[in-house]
Amino acid sequence: MMDEVDDRDFMSASVVDGDRDLDAGLRPSSLGDFIGQPRVREQLELVLHAARARGRTPDHILLSGPPGLGKTSLAMIIASEMGAAIRITSGPALERAGDLAAMLSNLVEGDVLFIDEIHRIARPAEEMLYLAMEDFRVDVVVGKGPGATSIPLEVAPFTLVGATTRSGALTGPLRDRFGFTAHMEFYETDELVRVLQRSAGILGIPIDADAATEVAGRSRGTPRIANRLLRRVRDFAEVRGNGHVDLAAARAALKVYDVDDLGLDRLDRAVLGALVRGFGGGPVGVSTLAVAVGEEPATVEEVCEPFLVRAGMIARTPRGRVATAGAWHHLGLQPPAGAIDQVHGVRAREDDAGTLFN
Ligand SMILES: Nc1ncnc2c1ncn2[C@@H]1O[C@H](COP(=O)(O)OP(=O)(O)OP(=O)(O)O)[C@@H](O)[C@H]1O
Ligand SMILES: [Mg+2]
Secondary structure (H helix, E strand, C coil), X not given: CHHHCCHHHHCCCCCCCCHHHHHHHXXXXXXXXXXXXXXXXXXXXXXXXXXXXXCXXXXXXXXXXXXXXXXXXXXXXXXXXXXXXXEEEEHHHCCCHHHHHHHHHCCCCCCXXXXXXXXXXXXXXXXXXXXXXXXXXXXXXXXXXXXXXXXXXXCCCCEEEEEECCHHHCCHHHHHCXXXXXXXXXXXXXXXXXXXXXXXXXXXXXXXXXXXXXXHHCCCCCXXXXXXXXXXXHHHHHHHCCCCECHHHHHHHHHXXXXXXXXXXXXXXXXXXXXXXXXXXXXXXXXXXXXXXXXXXXXXXXXXXXXXXXXXXXXEECCEEEEEHHHHHHXXXXXXXXXXXXXXXXXXXXXXXXXXXX
């Protein structure tokens, strides 16, 4: 039944059931294949090129940005552009320093060590990582109590690639040890059209240009969501039509799945609704807003808010979150006098030095 479709999962930028295989099959495999993110691509190209020319491993690289924008794909691309092997782990998996020591001691020269969700790494492992990043050495503590000794262990020169949806949650010392931070941004519609056309080509889905534009416009600036919507639209076109995705099929499919014009999902709409109806448009703190919609503050802050800010619905101010006139209009309400018109000049992410979303 239609109302059983969980649009929270459906429009979530995070990995949900069935995405893993899709992600793997559609991942771009070289920088040239990687669509969009022109700034990050140019910066990375320079870093990698210079390292190759010097015959050295590249500096440690931090990839920062909301879910589904291509951080894991980029980590793999970095390794393949360097002709290096990639070892993959994640912050939550590195609970004890020993877990990390084992990974580090198995590295061979030039390897890329990819730590996903690096902001969730446990403190003892993090401290070990400092030393490994800086001096390619770890101190392994053997034994307990007064007889414990610390044995220094060499680590082969490697490149750490960290990915985080919350670079603000990284400790200063860890952040400082990365030579380069790539700030991933939401994709423009025309870039998502190219992502969709590439994916449609790989999956053998015939899709018209205007249909691709329609899907792209509702994909929340996120390639993972674009790819997921593409599959749903294909299902619709195959079941209700002849398999060819034209504009009418795309629109009808998106209607079935309750994806609105902006691609907002239920939680986004709940956050906007709470802000506008519950708090008169704000300003209100993010934790208060999270309580109002029954979600974790981190989910509201990392998952909903970046896109709502980008879509011009919410502005972050020193006193809290504020609904823009656009948010009131989107909910079919008349904005009060004095509602913020647009979000030009408002920092989308505190940690995003100098980049403004418009
Ligand atoms: N620039 C791109 N060009 C083409 N496809 C892309 C691009 N970026 C991402 N994708 C697609 O989106 C999917 C998700 O990307 P990826 O897993 O790299 O995101 P992520 O940032 O690591 O997400 P998370 O934060 O959830 O780990 C990939 O499978 C790939 O198909
Ligand atoms: Mg990832």
